Amino acid sequence: MKILKVINFLIIFSAFFLFNTSVFAQGDVPRETRSVTYPVDETVMLKFRGTTRFPRMKGEGKIQRTKKNGTEIELSVSKMPRPFELGAGFATYVVWAISPDGQVDNLGEIKRRGFFDFDSKISVTTPLQNFALIITAEPHYLVRRPSRAIMLENLNPFSMSGKTLATTTAVQYFGNSSDYFSDTRTPEIAELDYSKTPSTILQAKQAVALAKFAGADRDAKEELAQSQTILQNAENSWKAGRDEETVDIVARQAIGAAVKAETTAAVRREAREKRNEKTRQDADIRDAENKIMDAQGEVANIRAELARETRNRELAERDAQNYANQVKELRDELGRLREEFGKNKVETEDVKAKLAKIDNERQEAERLQSESDQRARFQMNQGILMQSLRKFGAVSQDERGIILTLPENYWSGIRVSSFAPTAEPKLTSLGEVLASSAEYKITVEAHTDNKGTPEELESLTSERARAISDKITSFGVNQERIEAKGFGSALPVAPNSTNANRAKNRRVQIILVPSI
Incomplete structure (x- = not known):
């Protein structure tokens, strides 16, 4: 009964902007989900997926439309983060139904149980027949429009009876564009407050x-x-x-x-x-x-x-003819001057256009010559750079750029991200070489074999990539030129079936991408 009262209250005050079959609530690029037409007395199952920001979240639902109670919805969700972790202003989760014709229905709140958990199931009802379902993080459960923090959205439905269900091409929706969620006055929820x-x-x-x-x-x-x-x-x-x-x-x-x-x-x-x-x-x-x-x-x-x-007109009539003649002469002279001015203006514009064209051609020639000189210098220096890098590891080249593969002896162990004592002078020299090669962007990619959990391997490679990045940055390489990535065991160069192959897969590559 409380949920029905909340729904009735929200239906009175809710408003969405409609454009064709799209539902809009902000001036940003919309998200899309499928809208389903639920037949009467037919049990329909739905799967839910997390949005690109929350891909690990999931859920499922059972929907049945009855003649008496409208559309009954049972939802089950999992892996939901605590709302305050999403940013200032969020304190709970709300389920929404959005129809293609612009109606939005607040179906109620997913309530919190304890510090980490939320009720995994919720049963609600909506008068709508054709709608999409989404779950958003909100400041409170009586909000009238969904926020931009969209957590879950429904996928294509399937009927328990095998019946084909009608769906719209796409329902597009936006979050609440209020500045409240980015305003410095918006109260933030501390973890201690949230827990108590x-x-x-x-x-x-x-x-x-x-x-x-x-x-x-x-x-x-x-x-x-x-x-x-x-x-x-x-x-x-x-x-x-x-x-x-x-x-x-x-x-x-x-x-x-x-x-x-x-x-x-x-x-x-x-x-x-x-x-x-x-x-x-x-x-x-x-x-x-x-x-x-x-x-x-x-x-x-x-x-x-x-x-x-x-009264004075009679006195002026004797001079009227003289004035008329003077006016005619002046008009004739004015016409002649206008014609001459027009010709001069056209000639002036032609001269300006020719000068502008000549100047543009000169600038283009200078630009092309500068680019040619720059490319020539770059090609000449590239071979010198590759030769300089060979003392630090194996050097190769592909469509991305120059690839320096560091040997395993740079690290103090197979499963650690600390440098070996002998690696310090090499890294110092490598940092000096990279600092003097400002025409390249630098990507540090760390890989390993499959010995360990994916989480451990990803953490290890990320730490190694950051360690290399931090080290060469400390020798004068601009941080904006560097990107560090850890891939775990996701990109092996050989099957992890032998010790030799696993050693090949444990590698750190520094990729120099030309910025010219």
Whole structure:
């Protein structure tokens, strides 16, 4: 019943911008997911995938549309991080249904259990029939639009009966574009607070902060004060050791009051802006009326002047013919001058165009000569550089650039990332050579054999790549030129079936990529 009330409240206030079959909520590149049309009395199964930012998350759902209760949804999710780890402003997770025609339905909150876990299952209902499902991180459970922190989205459905299900081409959606999530005033949730404080109190604090961000401290002071009082009551109840349900009820009342303050502030701000616009329009009208009065006075003055001119017209008629002749002569002269000016202007433009073309050709010739000289110097120095690198390891060349493969004796052991004592002078000399070769970008790639877990091997190779990168950086190589990568055992050069092959796979390669 509580979930249905929340859904009804959100349906009243939710709004999405629609463009063809796409749902928009910000001016960024949209994500896409599949929208499903659920038939009546048909059990449909869905798989969920994590977005590119959260690929390890997963989930599944069972959906059934009935004539009586709308569309019933049962979700099961796992591997969800704690919301505060995603950034300032996030305190819980919310399930959303988004239809291709622009409707958005807040289906409810995935509640926290303990410090690390969230309820793995949630059962909700929506009146929609054709929709996509997503899960987002949110400040509180009564938000009206999804945030940009999209955690999970549904994949293509399949029916338990084997029936083919209708889906739209794509539903595109965006996160909430509010600056709240990047504002320095947005309260951050510390790990200690998260572990000890009830989730609804953390959400209530975010809801109050959102109301302030929306201007409630100016346009909805009483409503904001009420939400802050209720929030304080919830915190006092929690600190006094009241039961969890009582604290949860009061905290959710604080969230509702804060949402009301945020909405009220938005409505009043809009009304104030309309009043200000009306005031500006009234001022413009008064200014126009004053200008009309000034114009009427000017017209009266002109009429008086016209009367005086009429009285003097008889005196001026004797000179009218002379004036007419003079005007004709002046017009003829003006026409001649205009024609001459036009010819001169065309000639001037032609000269300017020719000069500009000559200058561009000169600059292009200088640029091509400079590039040719630079390439010649680069080709001449490349052989010298490769010869200089051979004293540090095996040197080869492919389409990426020059590849220096360091031998295993640079390290103090097979499974460590510390340098052998004999490697220090070699690395010093190598750093000096690389520092003097500024025309190359440097990629450090570390690999190993398959002895160990993928996590251990990836950590080892990453540490080795960073160690090499840090060492040559300390000898004057610009950090912006260097990229360090650890691949674990993902890219062997030989099967890991013999000790000799495993030794080949344990390698660190420094790739010099020309930047010319």
